[in-house]
Amino acid sequence: MHRLGSHILCRNIIPKCELEAHYDALLQSYNSLPTLGQIHSSLTTTGFIRQSPHLGARILLRYTKFGHSEKARHLFDNIPNGPNSFLWNTMLRAYTNGSHFSQTLVLYSLMRKTGIKPNNYTYPFVLKACAAQACVVEGNMVHCDVIRTGFDSDVHVEAGLVDMYAKCGAINEGRKVFDEMSSRDVVCWTAMITAYEQAERAESALNLFYKMQQEGLSMDSITAVTVASAVGQLGDTKKALTVHGYVILSDLVWDVCVGNSIIAMYAKCGEVEKALLVFDDMRERDGITWNSMLSCYIHNGLASEALFLFDKMQASDVKPNPVTALVMVSACAFLGSKNVGKKIHDFIVTSDMEIDVMLHNAIMDMYAKCGDLGTCLKMFDRTPSSELNASSWNALISGYGMHGLGREALEIFTRMKEEGVEPNHITFTSVLSACSHVGLIDEGRRCFAEMEKSSVIPEAKHYACMVDMLGRAGRLHETYELIKKMPSQPSDAVWGALLLACRIHGYTDLGKVAANQLFHLEPEHTGYYVLMSNIYAASSKWQEVGKLRQYMKNKGLRKPAAFSVIEFGDEVYGFHTADQLNPFRRDVYRKVEALAEEMKMAGYMPDRSCVLHDVEEEDKDQILNYHCEKLAVAFGLMKIEPGLDIHITKNLRVCNDCHSALKIISNIYGRKIVVRDANRFHHFQGGSCSCKDYW
């Protein structure tokens, strides 16, 4: 600041133009806000700022660069003879870029009142502010000004208008502007395509994209990303391949953002291998690239592949970020892999990444879903209540519920309300299903009534919980009445819950009502055909059973593969019934057959009704032996040292036969076996299950 001071002292002997040049140079070379403030204040105290509008404008510009719109505005208001158009635009830009959108609009109306003429640079800033706040009325007024001042054929202004209308939800207005343009460049096309994509009108977006190509315009990386997102919405592999082709032809695949969006597009189309090919071919990968590939695996049911890729990511030059952590933690929750989950938790704690509420909640949820309620509760208790939100409480409530601890879940629900946290739709789902798992009917009814009085609108999933709860408890007619009273169309979950209740309690006719709805709503869902044929079988209606089976055969419907995973050390091992590739299959199959003999000695009788295949009766026992949860248990008994619990996660519900077998096995081997199925936890110990056979 010495130089600056000397200039001020010598101001009387240096001509004004030279002084301006000096300050210009100073402003160029000093790039920090404090210095700028010092220059500003010395210019103010010496009064130069009044003598030289040029310097004032310079400082104003600098202030806007640092995002200090207030300081800039102060200078703006004190410019002798008022600011020129350029400075008006600069000031508007400062507000818009600083997200002070209402200030932009206020200043714009001041500009009009003052009689300053807006120009082609003015409108984009103002339109952006309207778009950001979805001010369609103001936007419309600006549009009128645009027409009045004759800037309605400027391509930048027009693109701004299209975008403004789209962001205000007035797509058709935007389209009108778009259609009336005399010439459109790639930006305008992309603005219009994005408008459709954002409005979830993916077909329209793609049609417009094809039209753009027909007109001979080539896309750029932004177009590519938007179009890929539109295809992702449709989940259409054929279209995905076409878009991928265009991207290759336009030489855009090497753009990281484009590559990322192509991976996400394939992920949403269920094309894991294609996504992986793109991933492997990328020349450059950022955090989003890795996270996209990880979540591609997870959303397509390949969580163990995700764990493998996560290790590779740690060895790469891109380090995991909080989103990576979130993706991985939920993968572990899905798989029920507590050891891996803990490893990732440790990684999160030791790396210095920021843990926000969302991640914190996801970790608690992971522990609960991996059967470690203790750690979940400990984390909850150690968190200051100011840092807990509804999802934190939900994690605990659903955790207790899944373990069949309905009373505890209700207690937490009460505490949550006492602490002033508003329950949301997930809270009510968790509470209702907690009640359902243990048959707390009165409490469940009370919660449902409470929800009807609260601001949470009961959705189909809440009705499904109620139907499940009442149905399991045998109150089938009450259930049916509830369904008839539903304000919306009953979903497949609702009818499914009723069908299950009919299976449990042997109601054939009501079952048929539910099944007919389901066959209509979800014709491809095999589980419902299986349930209905179980109902027929239970009342010896073999002809009907045969008819259903034939129907499934004709339609080529197959039961989704049952799958169990078990953790051993830091590895996750998967088992499914006809797995010829499993490296442990020989030992495991031998063990499972030995188990069958041991169980028979302890009084086990295979439940052949659990086998739907059309095979000889003796062969059914073999099929039962190879059910995936039995294979996983056999593996666990061989590998996991005595004294440790055996944890298994299954993608479907445990079948009746496996449920009774696991009870007996827990008794013979004196081990605790914890199984999480599609609905809840079963803790097998000493010959009985924590669900008390109510499931």
Added chain:
DNA sequence: ATAGGGTTAG
């Protein structure tokens, strides 16, 4: 001297 389209991981 100033301007328009942005999603992709959750």
